[in-house]
Amino acid sequence: MSVPDISPTSPDYLFDSVPAPAEIRSVCEGIQWIRLPLPFALDHVNCWLLGEPGEQVLVDTGVATSKSRALWQQHWGAKGADGLASVPEKLLVTHFHPDHAGLAGWFGEAGSQLYGSAVEIALSRSIWSRDDSEYAQEYARWYAENGIPEEAISQVLQKPNSYRLIVSEPPAAELWTCLEAGQVVELGGAQYRVLVGRGHAPDMLMLYRESDHVLIAADQILPRISPNVSVSTVLADQNPLQSFLDTLDELKVLPEDTLVLPSHGIPFRGLHARIGALQAHHEDRLAEVYQACRQPASAYDMFSVLFARKLDAQQMSFALGESLAHLHFLEHQGSLTRQSCDGVDQFVQVEQETKLDK
Ligand SMILES: [Zn+2]
Structure with a gap:
């Protein structure tokens, strides 16, 4: 896919x-x-x-x-x-x-x-082998941690494996x-x-x-x-x-x-x-994601940066996975750092974080 x-x-x-x-x-x-x-x-x-x-x-x-x-x-x-x-x-x-x-x-x-x-x-x-509710709960938790709106989370909770x-x-x-x-x-x-x-x-x-x-x-x-x-x-x-x-x-x-x-x-x-x-x-996508993290931003915030079109339910999980792949790459590289805000993971440029701390 x-x-x-x-x-x-x-x-x-x-x-x-x-x-x-x-x-x-x-x-x-x-x-x-x-x-x-x-x-x-x-x-x-x-x-x-x-x-x-x-x-x-x-x-x-x-x-x-x-x-x-x-x-x-x-x-x-x-x-x-x-x-x-x-x-x-x-x-x-x-x-x-x-x-x-x-x-x-x-x-x-x-x-x-x-x-x-x-x-x-x-x-x-x-x-x-995962049962339906285990599967749905796991997705719902993942969505919530990454700032996905409540409506999509309640939809995913209805879904079978x-x-x-x-x-x-x-x-x-x-x-x-x-x-x-x-x-x-x-x-x-x-x-x-x-x-x-x-x-x-x-x-x-x-x-x-x-x-x-x-x-x-x-x-x-x-x-x-x-x-x-x-x-x-x-x-x-x-x-x-x-x-x-x-x-x-x-x-x-x-x-x-x-x-x-x-x-x-x-x-x-x-x-x-x-x-x-x-x-x-x-490389282009990484540069766009890096720029978008001047202020702390969640993986969901990256959807508008990376995906021009409206996403259906199946595309939502691909989009989240793809956004996180770019954010994690930059985090591992040392360009972004991760913080948690009200249970949502946010990523911010390392230099900006230092400035925000001051
Ligand atoms: Zn494949």
Whole structure:
């Protein structure tokens, strides 16, 4: 999931159209593209099918809705109303977000061998297991601490565990083969190096095919929008923007002609320019947030700085996470300091704080 839009940098797209929902489109040697609909403002996710029938690996699944299940049944055949007649031999899940991991349990039950990151698998299970009131209370507390208005807090208290609504029960940890950064794995008859992206999710898997420079980039590098980088109630990383920017730096060693297969948008070339644009985007945002903290300000106060449009309930939590990611980055850097005012966290420029104290 990703907000917000940033100005297009016209990457060199491989196609000028996207596949229809039931279409399987060949992207490059041994990799096919399936584009699944999503019931959000970001309306699709890309899944990749590696290898040939008999040795196929699906990368990511879409959310657990009847629409996604029906589309997968068109590819692999239906068994009963809700099952699959056949399956890809392997399923690799890049990270815990619902649009990527939503149907891991469903594919696992139907017989796919499961591949993922130990951290992401544990996170998916722990979020899925939270009961509704625990989940709502946690969000309400987080909203209140960050200055979100009472009306939005009472709305969030009515909400069930939204993760469980669009994710089928995540398979138990022992059912997965876990992959780690640096490992080389054979998937669908080709060798891929496992890379890990941090900041969008804690330990997101990416795959790099050295032989012909293909990067399955998950949500680390998207061609048109800036991947969501959020502080969250469920994540341990309190400075995810630093982690995200560090990962971008690490990816600069890949060759300029790398074909990037992003989880949202169209496959493209122009990796280094895109990394530069994402870095510049965050630098601009950090400067704006820093300026806005001349007076003590909450994360909610940053919404008008960072987001031009009105936010719906789902976007509210992304916006809060994204605002905090920028505030925490500046706090860790020593430019901002945090104080509590009537139970609300406020951030202020370090120099201004010294002046205000005098
Ligand atoms: Zn994601």
